Amino acid sequence: MSILSNNSMWMNALLEEFCIDDTLTTSVHIVMHFLLKAVPEWTKFIVLQKQRKCHFRMPLCYEEWITNYLDTDFFIHFRMIKSTYFKLTTAIGKELTVKKYRGGFEIIPLEKEILITLWYLAKGETLVSISDRFNVSVSKAFYITMKIIKVICSLMPIYIKWPNAEDCEQIANDFQQRCNYPGKDIFKPHSNQRNMLFLDVIGAIDGCHITCKIPKEQHDSYQDRKFCHSITLQGVCISSRLFTNISVGYPGSVHDARILRESDLGKICETNCFNLFYGRYHLVGDSAYPLRSWLITPYRNTGIMPLQRKHNYAHSVTRVVIENTFGMLKGRWxxxxxxNVYTIEKAIDIITACCILHNFCLLTCDIYEVDVTSSEHDSCDTYIGRRDREGARKRDLISQTL
Incomplete structure (x- = not known):
């Protein structure tokens, strides 16, 4: 054996000390072996110094949280009670395939992945603090949250869906009982207008700005009237505050009327609204939307008659349900x-997942009450365009019943 220099002997001793360490995997030993043969002696110390360090985290057992937390405490942290969490785990588990353990790091259970995602959505904390709390790396926490959010988004056809004809009848009755807005049987039995079957309210529509982190080159497009960068969420809800339709992704600078016109809901309604409203139902929306036979808006506040003013008040009382729904949504999540994500696509997925979880909780009787004193999306832009003649006639008939 040749005589090594002092530096070589010292580095070989240091390498032997690393090789004795049981925490290093076999792949690390192989890589280090080839690196130390390929690089000059003066860089060997740098290679050894760049070995992966083990970050200390307090080990926490998520099973203890589930079993020991009261429903009230669990709700404070995860914005749903434990029974709802178990149902959500079952629903998500049906969409995922369980991976087999093939060595390396242990697989994180699905229950813990859902808890990490719920904490992220409910608290809005950074992934750094979440990774420290749940004893995972930051990259793993990011991967978990995005994976579970994608799965939740795939459940949208199940939990956010347009009502059928039978459901519309019940929804219209609920609106009339809770909001006392006329619309059911506004035509007399002897009237010759029975072929104009636009009768009942089955939803309230509005938009909501969600403040997001937007790439610098797109700041102008996503700047709303409050000079914040936001994505618009268009939602339709019923009197029980369930979403029946959402459209997410339009920049905050886009007008509500344009969002409706370019959304899937607007395209279907403009071509054949009978498929959604069955020839008799309609939505209520604010003055930012166009007046249509399937969308009743208030009268303009310029020189209106007392009867029209009374209609606007009843209309506002009915439409406020969508504002309350947005308040519940933001209050829970x-x-x-x-x-704060680095792409608009991921922000859209997060907003969509929150809307789905909102419906999921309400369907399981997990209700989160919040006081909403004013709308967070007060539209000051009145729609200026061609009015729908049938919509204007229908609105006048509704006003006459007040």
């Missing part, structure tokens, strides 16, 4: 106060 605090991530919507500011969505």
């Amino acid at each position: 605090r991530i919507l106060n500011f969505v």
